[in-house]
Amino acid sequence: MSPDTAAGELPDAEYLVLSSRLIPGRDGGYTIASLARARQLARAGVADGCGPQLLTFDPGTAAAHAEHRAFFAEHGELTDPSRMRNLFDEAAAPGGGAAAWLLAAADAAAAPEPGIEYRVLEDADGRPFAALPVIPGNPDWHLTAQPVLIHDASGEVVGGVRGFRGLYCAWLDHVTASFGDRRIVVICESRQLGELVADWSDPRVRIIHPIHTIHLEAPFTPDAPMSVFWKRWLALADRFDAVVWPTETQRDDVVARFGDAARHVVVPNPITPVERRDDLREDGLVVVLGRLAPAKRVDQAIRAFLAADVPGARLEIWGEGAEHEKIQTLLDELDAGERILLAGYTDDPGRVLDRASVVVTSTAFEGQPLGVVEALLHGAPVIAYDVRYGIRDVLQQGGGVLVPGGDVEALGDALRRVLTDDEWRARLSAEAPAVAAAWNPEHSLAALAAVIRDAVSRPSRR
Structure with missing residues (x-):
């Protein structure tokens, strides 16, 4: 096998994944996707299966970082703990x-x-x-x-x-000093880090910059306002050797609005297949699973569930966050404690999804549809608002129901129909694996490898 095709389809190179921080239970899909990317590269043979060096930049204590590594390793999210390094350690x-x-x-x-x-x-x-x-x-x-x-x-x-910038670049120079003249593929998972390394002009380096979040502010339409941070980052985007978006919809919106001077590509984030347990399915169980943050609009999911008013149905809300107390107050005001459980954090979300008859998401926006795909992998149909980004990319292929964003009545109607129509619900559940397959590690790796091969075949953009 030639050096350029070592590690499966990946070019022979040193691989670095840059992340602002990786802390268990923090930053939602960003943490999940960044670790999944590192595991994906390890499975593809990077560093003989040890994976890329995973470089983090948060100024926590060495003891805290050791705890983070141990947690991720214990839960199978980190291939080789010694490859996860921190600048301040x-x-x-x-x-x-x-x-x-x-x-x-x-x-x-x-x-x-x-x-x-x-x-x-x-x-x-x-x-x-x-x-x-x-x-x-x-x-x-x-x-x-x-x-x-x-x-x-x-x-x-x-x-x-x-x-x-000076601090981060000093460490990167130190980390890469032993690489000689080998090619270096940097996967920069953080926009803040991206701004600081956008002028890294080392001829060995190619920077692939994935994006995890929505670039828009309310009302989250393609022409909606953007933060100054996003405007500044987009002005630098053509300096990266590739900008990776998790969905075609977001990539297309960005290109239509800002042009294609940067190399904008789509690589779905890898989501590991699971062995679904349909024997655990509980009739009438509706699940909301995720951070309890204002943008998730869990109150709307609660009102939609109550409006659906399906006899015997019950709602479990799994997750923690800033909205916990507010949601509990709402449940008390609605006297809904017998039908709705605010269940708290779970370290086994797969078991929750295996039990669910239906998963509901009422979020105002998304950056990547990890939660939707995970629900489908477990055979749970998803009823969701049709909001940017990612949810439509998944559910328009099957496995769930889209309703207009913010329409609580439509959300309740869809929930009632799915819960009361056993044949339709079974059909949605049967569709789910094929829909989720577009996000499996093999498909994602093939797309990522093609992007990396192209980047290393061209001169650096910096």
């Missing part, structure tokens, strides 16, 4: 102060402007090794030019690097 030297690579990057003349607040980072023994500028109330904190200050083993500040 490696920025501290064993004997105190900053690591040699960070000391070498420090500019002795770097000094902050007067009045800038700093967060001093200490190692496990309480010795400072770096200090981060605090930019309160500014969503663009990651773009600051204020220096990150570097401490030596005596605790003295010996200089700094230019902002978070």
